[in-house]
Amino acid sequence: MDTEGTFDPRSTRHNPPPPPPPQSPPSFPAGPPPMPPTAPLAAPGAPPVPAPAARPSFVAWLRAPRSEAAPGVWTYEHKPKAPEEPDRIPGRRLLSGALIAILCTWLLWSLITKGYLGPYWLWPLRLLNAEDWFNRDGDKDMLKWIANGYETLWFLIIATIFSRVGHWPEVWRRYVAPLFRRAWDEPAPEAAAAGRPEGDPVEWPQLRAAGAHSAADRLAADARAGAMSDVDHARIERAWQSVRAGSNSLASFTDTVLRHGAASYGHPSGARDLPVRTARHDLLAQQVRLGTAAEDSRNPYQHRGVGLALDPEVLGTSLLAVGPPGSGKTGRVVRPVVESLCLQALAGQVAVVAVGAAGAGLGADEAFDVVVKIGRPDSGYDLDLYGGTTDPDEAAGILAEALIGDMAASLPGGDSRRAATALAQLLGPYRAAHGRFPSVPDLRELLDGSKAAVNALREALDEAGERAQARELEARVRQSGAPGDVGALLADRIALLDRPAFADFFDTTGDRRPFSLRALEHPLRVRIDLPERGHAEASRMLARLVLAQFTECAVGRADRSLFACLVLDDASHTITPEALRGIQRLRSAHAGAVLTLRTLDDVPESLRSALLGAVGCRMACAGVTTWDGARFAEVWGTEWVETRDVTDRQIIAEEPLTKVLHFIRKVATGKAVTTQSVTVRTVERERWSASELAHAVPPGHAVLSVTSVRGEGGPPVLVDLRG
Known part of the structure; x- marks a missing residue:
């Protein structure tokens, strides 16, 4: 299968050497490369790179329990919480009450046994028996046994009374019994692993x-x-799952494992780990941990204090994160997700494309197989402007979406279909005449209606005998310059890419290897750096181009066994009606997108609610505006909650003595004597209001809700991204 040069060794020279022929998996060192003790320094102006995350030993990691949990919950060593008890006594009050009850029991028993309360406690014993046991001739041994039993009975009565008052059974159940169970019932890790029904993993x-x-x-x-x-x-x-699915034979699998061991079925790049890890990953569950759910009353009981994570199961519904600069979208959300997807790509499970500005901190060059640095001469790869397709109509549709997708609503007809038709009338004839699509300068000349360029193309079509394509060209010539023609607008937009900084890029005849998103059928790690400085509009155009190509290529894959994910660090001015329809189709194609925005104002107003409805995972970071919070509050909906209304009512005394006591109490406390009445009601309220999202989310926190591809949704949870 053609990899389009994506697995070749990187080089900044022209005419790079051809890739080596396919061969058996190479031999690798005995262990994975050691993880550096410190993270690399960030580029100037880029966000700081977090420190590497500590990892447990492999055997301990593999044997760790992972229980079933709701979508988005970190399952590594996760222990489901016991059902919520509304009348549960707080721990501090429970222990203090139990201690006071013990002291009262001891004090009362001491007073009784030492005779401070007199002989009255012995009267029941005297009534039950004659005076024979209490005189000089009585049976002293019998009296001793009866007296001890009587004292024990009294002690048990007193202890029973105070145990009910001090909630001793609850203290035993909550604090003491678990200690005994852990000490006696839990076997050693090795014994527990050996005793599992499925055996030691x-x-x-x-x-x-x-x-x-x-x-x-x-x-x-x-x-x-x-x-x-x-x-x-x-x-x-x-690889073993492919054997079970019938794609590979058991004999071939066994032979490969015996020859290469842990290095079997290696990634084409030869890498077995990333240079550095900055987040906590669990590749057995394909999860990356983002943070910890806060112990907040607004969080559901089952989510308080648990870890929250993302995996392909929820990223398949796409994620939208909104927050101002500095809220942690890139460093605490995008970078961990990209890192996790790159690790899964090394495991042959994922194809990831990360798009961001140069120096955004999405990862080191060594962590990717393909790095496209648009506008930089040291880039070893070029970006295919036409998405690797040979169909002129498909290429025209993708290119029109990139060029004028953000302003399609202002065009006649309200969409970019006329622009796609105009481009197709040029791309089809050019490819028929030259066997390739035009470069950016050639396409600009044709859109401008240059007579020399049009005549040269007409002559090439005549020589090739392409009469049908010649008619397409003549139709474009007739429409050129007519009122309402989009050719001039397309020429102005394509001129943003016809700059000296991009002279070596988007060239269909150059020797720099073009990268096409048609390679999503391979476990690729791709990073595309956009030329942000001085070329903001061109960067937005290229971001729309990559988004359009990704949605088209991900849906059109013949093999969808790999999860494909596009991570767009800044999706400002890239959301269009066509892009929104493409995002909605990703879920059924085993693909997803991660988009970040500074504010929803960067999306057309008519598409803001539709965007929040199209993605299954939504994140509102600290510092969002109230009007952005109102959109999130609307999509998260309402829930039924129990409220308590406390009313203070002043007591009016009638008796003279009561009036005097109330007057003294008012002088002493400064408040009138009141009584409280509590009203409990069940009302419907917003899960998170716009004001709470704008003002009650602490720095470094975010409110996150996730939905799995199976349709199982989770509530919005306040998560600490720093934990």
Whole structure:
């Protein structure tokens, strides 16, 4: 299958050497590359790079429990919380009450046994028996046993009374019993792993169940020797899934594992890990941890204090994050997501395309297979302006969306169909005459109606005998210069890319390798740097181009086994009606998009509500405006909550003595004597109001709601992105 040069070694020279021929997987070192102790320095002006995240040992990570949880919950060592108890006594009050009850029990028992309360407590015993036991001739031993039993009975009565007052059973159930259970009932980690029904995951029980004992022994030995990483495990697990699906044979799988061990089925780049990790990842669940849900009353009980994470299951519904600069969208959301997707790409599970301004901090060059630096001479790759297609109509539609998609509403007809038709009338004849699409300067001349360019194209069509395409060209010539023609507008927009800074880019005849999003069928890691400084409008055009190409190529893939994700760090002025329709189609194509915005004002007003409705994951970062918060509050809806209204009513005394007491109390406290009445009601309120989103979200926090591709949704949760 053609990889379009995406897996070739990177080079900044022209005429790079051809890629090596396919061969068996290369041999790798025994273990994964060591993780540097510190993160690389950030580029000037870029956000600071977080410190590397600590990782547990591979065996401990693999044996850690992962329980079923709601979408977006970090499942690594997650323990579901017990059902909420509305009448649950707070821990501090429970322990203090139990301690006071113990002291009262001891004090009362001491007073009784030492005779400070007199002989009255012995009267029931005297009534039950004659004076024989209490005189000199009585049975002293019997009296001793009866007296001790009687004292014990009194002690149990007193302890029972104060245990009810001090809630001793609740203290035992909440604090003491769990200690005994952990000490006696929980086996050692090795014993627990060996006692699982499915066996120890380090021993690869699924391979043994299929009869591949030799392969399982080799992988288990590599895991215990420290030669296997979480990326290796995820990559081999995916290869095993292909065997179960019938795409690969068991014999071939076993042979490859025996020869290469943990390095089997390596990524074409040869990398087995990223140079540095800055976030917590769980490749077994394909999750990346974003933060911790705050212990806030506005958060649902089951989400308080738990970790929140993202995975392809929820990213498949697309994510929109809105927040002002400095709110943490790039450093605490986009970068961890890109890092997680790159790790999964190394495991052969994902194809990721990250788009952002140069120096945005999306990751080091070494973490990607393809780095397209538009406008920079050291870029080893070029961006295919036409998305790798050979269909002129498809190329014209994508290019029209990029050029004038943001202003399509102001065009006749309200969309870019006329612009796509005008482009197709030039792209089709040019490709028929030259076997390729025109470069940016050639396309600009044709759109401007240059007679020399049109005559040259007409002559080339005559020589090629393309009469049908010649008629298309003549139709474009007749429309050129007519009132309402979009050719002049397209020429002005394409002129933004016909600048000296982009002279070596978008050239269909150049020797720089063009990158096309048609390669999404491969586990690629791609980063596209936009020329932000001095070319803001061109950057927006290119962002729309990449978004249009991604939605078209992701939906049109023949093999959708890989999850494809586009991460657009700044989606300002890229959301158009056509782009919105493309985003809505991604879920069914096993693909998704991550979009960030400074404010919803960067989206046309008619599309703001539709955008929030099209994505399944929504995030409002700290510092959003009230009008942005109103949109989120509307899409998150309302819920039924129980409210308590407390009313203070002044007490009017009638008796003289009561009036005097009330007067003394008012002088002492400064407040009138009142009584409180509590009214409990169930009302419908917004989950998060616009004012709360704008003013009650602390710095470094965000409100996040997720939806899985299966349709299972989660409530909006206040999450601390710093935890």
